[in-house]
Amino acid sequence: MAANQRVVFAIRGLECASCAIDVGRALRKVPGITELNINYVINKGYVEFDPDKITWDAVSKALSDRGYPVVKTRGRRTL
Numbered sequence: 896m897a898a899n900q901r902v903v904f905a906i907r908g909l910e911c912a913s914c915a916i917d918v919g920r921a922l923r924k925v926p927g928i929t930e931l932n933i934n935y936v937i938n939k940g941y942v943e944f945d946p947d948k949i950t951w952d953a954v955s956k957a958l959s960d961r962g963y964p965v966v967k968t969r970g971r972r973t974l
Contacts, residue, residue: 899929901943902951904965906958909935914963921961925949939968 909915915935922931927948933940942954951967958965 897946899943900946900951901930901941902954902967903939903941903969904955904967906933906938906940906963906965908963909933909938911935915940918958918961918963922954922957925954925957928954940965 906918909918912935915933918933918940919931922928922933922942927945928942929945930943931941944951944954955965955967
């Protein structure tokens, strides 16, 4: 069993708190995501996920399909 992975990313197109809430709700429906935070003020977020269930590419696609392109700024393994 692999450790969860956390990826910090820049997100484009967030204009208000409602946008951030919308993104958060969409990501919470994705199997394998265990934690997330989206901040529209600084246009950044992070997502923690189980790499045995989902990949960063799938998370990124879920965001871009919602209309919010993302750029991975850093990732790290967590315990």
